[in-house]
Amino acid sequence: MSMDEHVLEKLGWGPPFQEAWRSRASDVEEPARIGADFGVEYVLYSARGDMRATIPGRLRMAIRKGQSVRPVVGDWVSFEPRIQEGTSIIQAVLPRRTQLVRKAAGRADEEQVVAANVDVVFLVSALTRDLNPRRLERYLTVAWDSGAQPVLVLTKSDLCEDLVAARERIATLAPDVPLHTVSSLTGEGLDAIWQYIGGNRTVALIGSSGVGKSTLINRLVGSARMEVGAVREDDKGRHTTTHRELFVLPQGGLVIDTPGMRELGLMESEEGVRTAFVDIEELSAGCRFSDCRHEKEPGCAVREALRSGQLAPERLESYRKLVQEVVRPKQDTRKTTRALNDFQKKRGR
Ligand SMILES: Nc1nc2c(ncn2[C@@H]2O[C@H](COP(=O)(O)OP(=O)(O)OP(=O)(O)O)[C@@H](O)[C@H]2O)c(=O)[nH]1
Numbered sequence: 001m002s003m004d005e006h007v008l009e010k011l012g013w014g015p016p017f018q019e020a021w022r023s024r025a026s027d028v029e030e031p032a033r034i035g036a037d038f039g040v041e042y043v044l045y046s047a048r049g050d051m052r053a054t055i056p057g058r059l060r061m062a063i064r065k066g067q068s069v070r071p072v073v074g075d076w077v078s079f080e081p082r083i084q085e086g087t088s089i090i091q092a093v094l095p096r097r098t099q100l101v102r103k104a105a106g107r108a109d110e111e112q113v114v115a116a117n118v119d120v121v122f123l124v125s126a127l128t129r130d131l132n133p134r135r136l137e138r139y140l141t142v143a144w145d146s147g148a149q150p151v152l153v154l155t156k157s158d159l160c161e162d163l164v165a166a167r168e169r170i171a172t173l174a175p176d177v178p179l180h181t182v183s184s185l186t187g188e189g190l191d192a193i194w195q196y197i198g199g200n201r202t203v204a205l206i207g208s209s210g211v212g213k214s215t216l217i218n219r220l221v222g223s224a225r226m227e228v229g230a231v232r233e234d235d236k237g238r239h240t241t242t243h244r245e246l247f248v249l250p251q252g253g254l255v256i257d258t259p260g261m262r263e264l265g266l267m268e269s270e271e272g273v274r275t276a277f278v279d280i281e282e283l284s285a286g287c288r289f290s291d292c293r294h295e296k297e298p299g300c301a302v303r304e305a306l307r308s309g310q311l312a313p314e315r316l317e318s319y320r321k322l323v324q325e326v327v328r329p330k331q332d333t334r335k336t337t338r339a340l341n342d343f344q345k346k347r348g349r
């Protein structure tokens, strides 16, 4: 293995990206990972070190036409180094393995990718009175949609009086998802978190403001984070400030912390809801009607489970809320489109 490949591997480089990059068969392009995204300018991590880069007009056009995705933090790209100019050119975004998506504020129809090629997502919630199972269920659907492995991380365990009860309450939401309680204050439970970090994997944290994401990242990333805003000399001898959103840990592994992640709202798809509520989906299979809404239909297996105590009423309640938000509006849009088409057809006649 060459020196360059070793550097790239530490950034999460692997066979799927390697193949995509090789198929470009370019003599001048090199692979790099997006370390920070400033909209017009990017910071790339490459075998040459950190590079500043922009998107050329051709790629910009392709993005506008939907022929290419816009590069985001975590993406692997093929770039053309421009050492003299000081700003390199991103020529292509390599196919993503995973992506974390959120709904743009106020625009129900617009999706925004906040990070790419994430292997593990920590769904962070604090063990305080704010602990909100409904919100966690929403984050779970975001995670399931992303393709990354979700891990529930409950922070501030030092503030929780009944850890066992809290754990149990959350564990029922997603029995198959690993669950960890930690305290960044006392360090309790942090050992278990380390198993997800390292091995050139990329970890991202999502969770509401104030749950302790930054504090946890600081505990994990430690010295690597100190580089944020660090002054360093570039290859022209100038002092530049580097900004990072993707952190390469000294002991191996990568952590993504982007501003977008903080606002990562609710981007659920029907698919995500179904995966997050697999228990209800499974029960539904026993309903008499395949399109049962589990309301007043006879032979409803879901309401039967409710009666027998097998299913918690809150669980069904939040399922209904999410289905209303995610599935129903889509049907409404279809209806509206159909009505509009009919209207136009009539006018055309
Ligand atoms: N007691 C206790 N307090 C904590 C713990 N972790 C974080 N805090 C405190 O919780 C507050 C919020 O922590 P942050 O790390 O800034 O939360 P955040 O999730 O990054 O918030 P945003 O940056 O707004 O997204 C701070 O005052 C921390 O000191 C913990 O494990 N125990």
Ligand SMILES: [Zn+2]
Binding pocket: 284, 287, 288, 292, 293, 294, 295, 297, 299, 300, 301, 302, 303
């Ligand atoms: Zn039913």
